[in-house]
Amino acid sequence: MYNRQVEQNQEEQATAGWQAMLHLIAHVRNGGSPAVVAPTIMCRRDEVQYGALTVDAQIFCSADVEYSSSMFAAGGLLFTAATLAASAAVNANNRRKAEAAARPQWRPWGRFPAIITNQRLLVMTEQWSSYDYGALLMIEPHPDNYSAALHFEGANPIMVRGPWVPWATVVICAALFRQPWPPGYQPPPSVAGPVHTPSDLGRPELPAPPRSAG
Numbered sequence: 001m002y003n004r005q006v007e008q009n010q011e012e013q014a015t016a017g018w019q020a021m022l023h024l025i026a027h028v029r030n031g032g033s034p035a036v037v038a039p040t041i042m043c044r045r046d047e048v049q050y051g052a053l054t055v056d057a058q059i060f061c062s063a064d065v066e067y068s069s070s071m072f073a074a075g076g077l078l079f080t081a082a083t084l085a086a087s088a089a090v091n092a093n094n095r096r097k098a099e100a101a102a103r104p105q106w107r108p109w110g111r112f113p114a115i116i117t118n119q120r121l122l123v124m125t126e127q128w129s130s131y132d133y134g135a136l137l138m139i140e141p142h143p144d145n146y147s148a149a150l151h152f153e154g155a156n157p158i159m160v161r162g163p164w165v166p167w168a169t170v171v172i173c174a175a176l177f178r179q180p181w182p183p184g185y186q187p188p189p190s191v192a193g194p195v196h197t198p199s200d201l202g203r204p205e206l207p208a209p210p211r212s213a214g
Helices: 002-029 077-102 165-177
Strands: 049-061 105-117 120-124 128-132 136-142 147-152 158-161
Touching: 002 165, 049 165, 105 158, 105 165, 120 158, 128 147, 136 165, 147 165, 158 165
Parallel strands: none
Antiparallel strands: 049 105, 049 158, 105 120, 120 128, 136 147, 147 158
């Protein structure tokens, strides 16, 4: 019963987030702006808050990965040679795996509260991490996966995912471009509901952001 309720909550949040995205797309295309909410942070000069949500975050980065090697061999000459050859093959395979694991790639960071303003994205890890739009190089929306990747100058790229991330993508683009979607991308079709609801899409822990007034 509990699992069914969790699944239903996930579906409801995904549908609500998707509908809010479509509503905001139409609103921005008609010259509107995202609705401002009462700030829950200390805002900067001319900064306004648009909403709060919970996101699953990943960071694109490399990592230090160690691997162990073994070169122990004892016995006759032929046995020793065969053992060393086998050990070398195992070590080479372990080294390749370690090198592959150490290469830059998307790595899970955790689930965090996030805040969207007209100037930055804030993610609460151990403290508020601020991602200023002024340093944003590129935003890649993936609404079918309820995610978006953001590339900032001087920082590792961050990918956020959650039921309200498609809505947040429109908010960021409206603040930056006065358009509902990044240049070079097309918004998803105006359908009645989400493309699909991934089974692992978590339920936000913070109140859902209010929709903009149409």
